[in-house]
Amino acid sequence: MRTRCVIIGAGHSGLAMSRCLSERSIDHVVLERGEVANSWKHERWDSLRLLTPNWQARLPGYSYTGKDPDGYMTMPELIEFLEKYAEVISAPLKLNTEVMSVTTDASHYQVATPQGNWECESLVVASGACNRASIPAIAEAAPASIDMITPMQYRNPDQLQEGGVLVVGASATGLQLAEEIHRSGRPVTLAVGEHVRLPRTYRGRDIQWWMDALGILDERYDEIDDIVRGRNIPSPQLVGSPEHSTLDLNRLTTLGVRLRGRLAGFSEGKAQFSGSLRNVCALADLKMLRLLNTIDEWVIEKGFNTGLGPPQRYEDTEVEESPPLLMDLDKDDIKTILWATGYDADYSWLDIPVLDRKGKIRHDGGMVVSPGMYLMGTALLRRRKSSFIHGAEDDARDLSAHLQAYLNNKIETPEV
């Protein structure tokens, strides 16, 4: 089968790109291993809601029209949103069509699936940034008697044995699950490395409203000083909840969660924690303070004060005098370790040498080093918002324009 472009993945990124290609009358198909919004449907926990408010949920030619613009979508709501979008844009979907391999002969790409092979001139990889839980090598040294689980398998606390849980990782996933599991009566110890602290709302507005207003979400990849570092910044400590509440380490401490340093290893049945807890908390507190100062300065500069609350400052993260560096997992009744240590994309099907030594696709703002190949939906792909639902729109518009020019003129993709 032949087409001009194959899009791999029918999540928000793939669908946004499909819509943009349709607008440009570029013949294409969207190959999806499962169903629309497959990862959101099958690989997320039950209580998860988006970290962005509903008013921000928009895709090319489509936006949220529900009754709660300030709320945060549950997974069923998001799935419905994306399914409707796929329908509205009449995306040329091939569902339950898993890509087994992608190769190239310099002028065309060959995409192999169990339902047949596709040949195309251009390719859009929109298969997601979170296909696999990323677990550190030290996990291998964890005592065999302890259950291990990743956020890809976790649905709710009832899955876990009664008893203590060590949650490793203090980004959005780690904090949300630490709170939920601790509240279920399983005492949580949280290993905290570098993290990004943010209040849910500031001066009466959602933090995402501020990021949007200040233009932070629109900052481009080629304007950022250290793009490698930028792309590796962990997800901020946020939760989308009906109460719009802030989820930070202090809240967990109040609930009784024990904070420890970054998990450094296991030795003789004991977990070892880094002595850097105080500093990683100080780094995050100071960074948040700089953002709040920037917001306050922006408000004064713009003379913008309609309906805003007064500037707010938050307590520094509370760290006990000498956080223990060792934990005897048996004595402390730890039954489960939950690895909230991030996610990786899975490109095991991609047989084109475009990966760097860290396994990431080499690209310049989504234009992959292999001409005619494009990437969507990864952190800071073209803008800070690139990994957000609404970030797909501008990226899809830019990249579809480039893709069309490539098809028309076979322009070379710039080297990174």
Place this chain on the structure above:
Amino acid sequence: MTTTNATVDNGVNVGALLEAREALSEAPEAAKFEWRATCKWVNGTHSNTTIQSFFGLGEEQSHRTEFSYDADHPELFASEDVGATPVEMVLVGLASCLTAGVAAVAQHRGIQLNSVSATLEGGMDVQGILGIDSDVRNGFDGIKVHYDIDADASEDDIKALVAQSQKRSAVFDIVTNPTNVTVEVN
């Protein structure tokens, strides 16, 4: 945050450091260094350690001169006290690493330093090393570092300097995280 202000001079060549960083991210093999020390027992608890060669950028390297350090223990441990104790040398390493970091980060962030001084305290219960109580660890039970910094920057920016220096410090990492140590004989 990253502009290098030409009027700021902390004696750190940030340009060269950034160039090295760029070069090494292209050639990660050259980033593999090995640091070395050679120690000779002198007498009693007195030993002498020298430092000269190291490996880096893919080849053997050498300091401009050999550095020599005598270590001993104080007289109250029935020693001669001809040098600092080894644990104090750990404090030397931590203090000098963090302080170098403060200067480098300040230069990178365009902050002029006027004075920087640090006081370090490593607490230790010597029941551990004397084998009196096996529940007491041999090493420090904690290290406190206090910085006094006079710089042309706000208090929060100075705090951020010190936090960033810890984040990038090798010795801070060595002290706060476990390291496998392999000791062979002959």
